[in-house]
Amino acid sequence: MRIIVRQLRRITIAVCISWMLCLVPSWAQLPHETYDFSMSKGIAEFGRGHYDVAASMFERARNAKPDDLEAADYLGQTYLRLKRYGDAESLFRWIVKKNWKAAPAWLGLGIARSQQGQYQEALEALGQAEQLDPKNPLVYFYQGLVAQELKSFAQAPELFSRAMALSPDLTPSARYYTGISYYQRGLIERAQKEFEAAIASGEPESELARSARAVLQQQTAVPKGPKQWDLNLSVSGQYDSNVVLLPAGTQPPGGAVGISQKDDFRTAIYARAEYRPIQTDVWTAGVTYGLYQSFHQKLAKFDVQDHSPSVFVQRQMGPVQARVQYVFDYVQVGQAPYLIAHVIQPIFTIAEGNSSSDCYENHCASTPSYHDCRLYQLDAVPCSVLGSATPRNLRFQHVEGNRGIRPGPLRRGRQHV
Missing domain, CATH: 2.40.128 (Lipocalin)
Structure with missing residues (x-):
C-alpha cells in the first residue's frame, strides 16, 4: 500500500511541474531564443507575403537585439512592402550610419526616398549602392525609374538595359518602362516594340502585360515628339x-x-x-x-x-x-x-x-x-x-x-x- 501511495505522489508532482512549465510566459524566454524564433518566423511570413505578421516578428527580434543590423534590414524591406516609406527610410539611414558599406541598405534607402518624391536624394543613395555592389540589377532598375520621374527619358533606357543584362527576370518590367521612355520622347515605333517585347517575355495576363496592351491600343492619343x-x-x-x-x-x-x-x-x-x-x-x-x-x-x-x-x-x-x-x-x-x-x-x-x-x-x-x-x-x-x-x-x-x-x-x- 505504501508503494502505491509513493508512486501516486510522484505522478502528482510530475503533473504539477509540467503544468507549471506550460504557464511560463513567453517573455521569460532568453533574448537569443526570442531573437532566433522571431527572425525565423518573420522570414517565413515574409516569404508567404504576410507582411503585417512579418513586421511584428522583426520588431520583436529588434527588441531582443536592438543593435542587430540584419533584423533592421529585414524590417526595412518589410516596411517598403507595407508602403511605410518614412519608417523604412529611418531604418535604412540608421543601418548605413552603423555600416556605410551596407549596399542593400543604400538600395533600400534609395527606394524609400524615391517613393516619397525625394528623387535627387534617391539618386545619391542609389549611386552609393552602385559603387558598393555594381552587379546588383535592382540598383540600375530603380535608377531608371527615378530618371523617368526626373523626365530624363533619354537616360532611362540604358539603365533598364543594364538591369536586364544582369537579371533576365527583370526583362518584362524593364522592357515596359523602356517603352514608356520612348513613348514620352515621341519615338512611337521603338516604344511599340518594347511594349510587345514586355508582353511576350512575361505572363500574358499579368497586370504589366495588360497595361502594355492598353498603351498599344491608345494610338490616337500618342504624343508627338518635341517640335523642332x-x-x-x-x-x-x-x-x-x-x-x-x-x-x-x-x-x-x-x-x-x-x-x-x-x-x-x-x-x-x-x-x-x-x-x-x-x-x-x-x-x-x-x-x-x-x-x-x-x-x-x-x-x-x-x-x-x-x-x-x-x-x-x-x-x-x-x-x-x-x-x-x-x-x-x-x-x-x-x-x-x-x-x-x-x-x-x-x-x-x-x-x-x-x-x-x-x-x-x-x-x-x-x-x-x-x-x-x-x-x-x-x-x-x-x-x-x-x-x-x-x-x-x-x-x-x-x-x-x-x-x-x-x-x-x-x-x-x-x-x-
Whole structure:
C-alpha cells in the first residue's frame, strides 16, 4: 500500500511541474531564443507575403537585439512592402550610419526616398549602392525609374538595359518602362516594340502585360515628339509725339539736329524663326533668325531694319542650363547701313523651383558701326525672375570711337525708338 501511495505522489508532482512549465510566459524566454524564433518566423511570413505578421516578428527580434543590423534590414524591406516609406527610410539611414558599406541598405534607402518624391536624394543613395555592389540589377532598375520621374527619358533606357543584362527576370518590367521612355520622347515605333517585347517575355495576363496592351491600343492619343521649330510674328501700330533715334554712344541721323521734334505714326513688325535639328533631354542645337522693321508714315529716315541671325548650342545639366550662341546683327536706318555687330553670348540659367530662376550672361561683342568706331561690350547680367516679374538687367558698356571714350547708358534690353 505504501508503494502505491509513493508512486501516486510522484505522478502528482510530475503533473504539477509540467503544468507549471506550460504557464511560463513567453517573455521569460532568453533574448537569443526570442531573437532566433522571431527572425525565423518573420522570414517565413515574409516569404508567404504576410507582411503585417512579418513586421511584428522583426520588431520583436529588434527588441531582443536592438543593435542587430540584419533584423533592421529585414524590417526595412518589410516596411517598403507595407508602403511605410518614412519608417523604412529611418531604418535604412540608421543601418548605413552603423555600416556605410551596407549596399542593400543604400538600395533600400534609395527606394524609400524615391517613393516619397525625394528623387535627387534617391539618386545619391542609389549611386552609393552602385559603387558598393555594381552587379546588383535592382540598383540600375530603380535608377531608371527615378530618371523617368526626373523626365530624363533619354537616360532611362540604358539603365533598364543594364538591369536586364544582369537579371533576365527583370526583362518584362524593364522592357515596359523602356517603352514608356520612348513613348514620352515621341519615338512611337521603338516604344511599340518594347511594349510587345514586355508582353511576350512575361505572363500574358499579368497586370504589366495588360497595361502594355492598353498603351498599344491608345494610338490616337500618342504624343508627338518635341517640335523642332518655332515661328513668331507680331505687327503693331505706334504713335510718337517726338520721333527720336539715339543708339548708345552715337549721334542721331542728321547730326545734332537728329531729334525730329515732329510727331508721326509708325508700323512695327517683328518676326522670329528658330529651327532645332538637334533636340534631346541634354543637348539642343539650332539656328534662329530675327527681323525687326519699323515704317514711319512721314519720317522715313527714321525707319529701322534689324536682321539678327544666330546659331546656338545648349546643354541641360540638372537644374543648370548652359547656352552659347553667336549672333550677327545688321541694322539699317533710313535704308542706309548703320550697325554691324558680331556677338558671342554664354548664358547660364539656374532653375530654383517651379516659378523662379537665376541667369548669368556674359556678352562679348565686336562692332564696327556706321561711324567707323569699335564697340567692346562686356555685360554681367544677373537676372532674377520671380513669377511674372520683369527681369532686371544691369549692363556696363565701354564705347571707343572717333569722338573719344564715353560710358554707355544703363538700359533695359535693346530699344529701337
